[in-house]
Amino acid sequence: MSPVKAFFLASRLAWRQLTHEKANLFAAMLGVLFACVLVFMQLGFKDSLYASIIKLPVAMEGDLFLMHKQTEAIWRTVSFSRQQLKRAFALPEVEKAVPVYIWMAQWKNPDNKTKRTLQLLGYDPDTKLLKGKDIRENKKRLLMQDTLIFDNLSRPEFGPVEKMLSEQRLFTEINDHKVEVVGTFKIGPSFAADGNAITSALNFLRIFPERLPERIDLGVIYLKPGSNILTAQAFLQRRLDEDLNVMTHDEMIAAEMSYWQDNAPVGFIFGFGVVIGLVVGMVIVYQILFTDITNHLNEYATLKALGYPHYYLTFVVFTASLILAIIGFVPGLILSAALYRLSEGVLYIPMPLGLGKILTIFCLILGMCIISGSIAMKKLKSANPADMF
Amino acid sequence: MPVISVKNLSFSYGTGALKRDALKGVDLEIEKGEIVILTGPSGSGKTTLLTVIGGLRAAFDGSVEVLGQQMIGAEESTRVALRQHIGFIFQQHNLLKSLTSLQNVCMALELRDGLSEYDRQKVAGEMLKSVGLSDFLHKKPDQLSGGQKQRVSVARSLVARPDIILADEPTASLDKQNGQEIVHILKRLAREQGTTILLVTHDYRILDVADRSLLLEDGEITGTPT
Numbered sequence: 001m002s003p004v005k006a007f008f009l010a011s012r013l014a015w016r017q018l019t020h021e022k023a024n025l026f027a028a029m030l031g032v033l034f035a036c037v038l039v040f041m042q043l044g045f046k047d048s049l050y051a052s053i054i055k056l057p058v059a060m061e062g063d064l065f066l067m068h069k070q071t072e073a074i075w076r077t078v079s080f081s082r083q084q085l086k087r088a089f090a091l092p093e094v095e096k097a098v099p100v101y102i103w104m105a106q107w108k109n110p111d112n113k114t115k116r117t118l119q120l121l122g123y124d125p126d127t128k129l130l131k132g133k134d135i136r137e138n139k140k141r142l143l144m145q146d147t148l149i150f151d152n153l154s155r156p157e158f159g160p161v162e163k164m165l166s167e168q169r170l171f172t173e174i175n176d177h178k179v180e181v182v183g184t185f186k187i188g189p190s191f192a193a194d195g196n197a198i199t200s201a202l203n204f205l206r207i208f209p210e211r212l213p214e215r216i217d218l219g220v221i222y223l224k225p226g227s228n229i230l231t232a233q234a235f236l237q238r239r240l241d242e243d244l245n246v247m248t249h250d251e252m253i254a255a256e257m258s259y260w261q262d263n264a265p266v267g268f269i270f271g272f273g274v275v276i277g278l279v280v281g282m283v284i285v286y287q288i289l290f291t292d293i294t295n296h297l298n299e300y301a302t303l304k305a306l307g308y309p310h311y312y313l314t315f316v317v318f319t320a321s322l323i324l325a326i327i328g329f330v331p332g333l334i335l336s337a338a339l340y341r342l343s344e345g346v347l348y349i350p351m352p353l354g355l356g357k358i359l360t361i362f363c364l365i366l367g368m369c370i371i372s373g374s375i376a377m378k379k380l381k382s383a384n385p386a387d388m389f
Numbered sequence: 390m391p392v393i394s395v396k397n398l399s400f401s402y403g404t405g406a407l408k409r410d411a412l413k414g415v416d417l418e419i420e421k422g423e424i425v426i427l428t429g430p431s432g433s434g435k436t437t438l439l440t441v442i443g444g445l446r447a448a449f450d451g452s453v454e455v456l457g458q459q460m461i462g463a464e465e466s467t468r469v470a471l472r473q474h475i476g477f478i479f480q481q482h483n484l485l486k487s488l489t490s491l492q493n494v495c496m497a498l499e500l501r502d503g504l505s506e507y508d509r510q511k512v513a514g515e516m517l518k519s520v521g522l523s524d525f526l527h528k529k530p531d532q533l534s535g536g537q538k539q540r541v542s543v544a545r546s547l548v549a550r551p552d553i554i555l556a557d558e559p560t561a562s563l564d565k566q567n568g569q570e571i572v573h574i575l576k577r578l579a580r581e582q583g584t585t586i587l588l589v590t591h592d593y594r595i596l597d598v599a600d601r602s603l604l605l606e607d608g609e610i611t612g613t614p615t
């Protein structure tokens with residue numbers, strides 16, 4: 001018998017055996033479906049966490065970024081001396097050095113007056129730090145005292161800012177300091193910040209009187225056109241205070257990412273969830289296949305008496321595990337897609353269901369079923385045709 | 390040349406103090422097309438002999454040539470290959486319960502190369518017809534009576550035109566009439582195909598189908614039953 005033919009016939013037999021016992025098949029399908037949904041949700045949350053977390057750094061523009069070495073992530077910075085920016089001009093290629101203040105602030109919902117924390121950025125709006133037409137169009141207005149612009153994609157708990165703004169001038173309080181909202185922009189919430197607002201450096205210091213102008217959270221350096229970023233980085237890293245990290249844009253994004261992947265327990269928690277999902281699925285599929293083999297042991301022994309080689313029986317179990325993977329994955333995918341939409345509505349963070357993710361998870365589920373099948377297969381050894389008489 | 394030639398075959402279960410001799414120097418020759426009945430008291434070693442001849446159990450003492458193949462000390466793969474030329478009929482029908490009669494009979498054909506799905510179904514359908522089950526092709530075992538199941542089992546053992554049929558008490562779970570019928574169907578079809586049959590039974594009512602009957606007592610062939 002050619003292997004292809006054997007594989008086809010074995011999978012047909014596996015299919016017939018699986019569909020003969022509908023209740024078992026349904027239980028197995030639920031097991032795989034459960035694992036599928038768990039893995040989809042965990043990976044979905046993880047990916048959208050990472051995507052949301054780097055939205056702010058990705059939106060930034062600059063050649064080199066200075067942060068304190070103890071700064072783990074943008075939402076929890078350790079400040080450093082503004083003097084360091086001045087010292088950066090020792091490098092002739094440096095064209096501009098922009099200080100940025102970042103702090104969490106209490107925002108009063110202008111509609112229902114409840115308070116909620118958002119992330120406030122303060123920097124000279126005349127610079128090109130944040131990309132986006134909406135931000136740059138508003139920069140003139142930010143030069144006025146006690147104004148800010150609000151991130152329209154922030155969670156709805158901050159109030160219907162855009163709507164109210166379209167009706168009349170909008171005033172609210174941030175850290176009990178009266179401000180006028182003069183425009184909106186779009187970045188979106190992250191797992192660390194439910195919303196964002198931008199103001200000028202001067203306004204920022206008025207909102208936070210306890211913050212020293214001397215201590216900044218982020219420094220952004222713009223080099224003259226044609227300068228080599230890496231040489232400049234090496235130079236600055238040597239010349240500036242050794243407590244500072246001098247990073248390229250990509251490095252800053254990677255650092256933000258690695259905080260969530262490695263240091264914050266969330267990365268671990270999601271990874272853990274994926275593993276748990278796969279292990280639970282594996283145990284369920286193993287149980288189902290094992291009981292199935294045990295129940296069919298006589299039949300397998302009969303097949304051996306008919307002259308079927310052992311490998312044919314392993315094909316039967318192997319293809320049974322493939323079938324379980326597929327019939328559990330398809331409804332699992334559909335359910336996960338629905339849950340993704342549901343989560344987006346609750347979290348206000350996009351959860352894309354890309355082909356890459358679907359394929360990755362299919363491979364995980366397939367692997368899970370194949371491992372279960374391979375372990376369950378050992379039971380086939382006890383199918384002895386001599387016992388049939 | 391005999392189809393089955395057993396010389397001085399000994400076989401024991403277990404080792405050491407638990408060792409139990411099941412066969413003690415069995416000699417047996419069966420020619421092509423012969424129908425031989427083997428009978429004897431319970432525990433005399435009939436099933437053991439059958440499983441050794443059929444390549445289901447490995448034996449190491451004496452000589453067992455089946456279809457010209459030496460089974461003593463043979464590799465697993467040799468024994469698997471031999472089984473494809475043998476049809477087994479068990480005391481229980483041992484059908485696959487998730488498959489219909491037709492699919493069950495086809496299982497014996499799927500091992501054969503050069504047959505299409507269509508060919509297999511045709512041959513299997515004809516075989517089921519000749520055991521009188523043309524109306525039950527698409528029934529699964531739990532929709533069949535005991536006698537019908539055993540007929541499917543007979544059809545399965547014959548459909549691939551094996552050289553030898555080994556049957557162990559095929560009528561034990563059937564009533565007299567069904568038992569008679571099945572043995573006679575088996576005999577008729579075996580004669581048509583020139584198949585050799587070795588049939589173990591306690592059932593003295595079916596001795597008359599045999600060309601020859603042998604008596605096995607305490608692991609030794611002691612002659613013919615009286």
Ligand SMILES: Nc1ncnc2c1ncn2[C@@H]1O[C@H](COP(=O)(O)OP(=O)(O)OP(=O)(O)O)[C@@H](O)[C@H]1O
Pocket residue numbers: 402403409410411429430431432433434435436437438
């Ligand atoms: N798997 C086994 N392990 C150990 N001993 C066995 C095994 N099978 C059979 N025996 C022993 O070997 C001897 C021969 O058994 P066998 O099954 O061949 O007898 P039998 O003639 O077929 O009996 P019966 O008519 O009851 O089916 C018996 O004493 C039995 O107890």
Ligand SMILES: [Mg+2]
Pocket residue numbers: 389435436437557
């Ligand atoms: Mg017996």
